[in-house]
Amino acid sequence: MKPSAKMIIPILTLPILLGGCATREYSMDSSMGVAVHENLAAQIIYPNGIPPTGPQGLYGVPSKAVMDRYDSSFMAPPPPANAFSIGLGAAGAAPMTGPATGTNP
Secondary structure (H helix, E strand, O other): OOOOHHHHHHHHHHHHHHHHHOOOOOOOOOOOOHHHHHHHHHOOOOOOOOOOOOOOOOOOHHHHHHHHHHHHOOOOOOOOOOOOOOOOOOOOOOOOOOOOOOOOO
16 A cells, blocks of 8 residues: 555644644743842831831820811811912912022022
């Protein structure tokens, strides 16, 4: 029996087709993902959870005065602003004069 083209072509293409199903071990680069982890670590202010110099802020009487003023700001709503004076500044304030640098003489 003489081999025909109908038999030779499938026999020759079978190893190629089965080669596509073979698994290869994927080797990642050793530095893959390092940049992501470095960026995430850079976003943490205090990595150990404790500020290096301790808490910063006011103590005692000044901090109580600040909190009292903050609390009293919610007792009554602020007075309504006049629609015609928006952007004009405070009444009685000295006008800004001087060079274009924004400094007063």
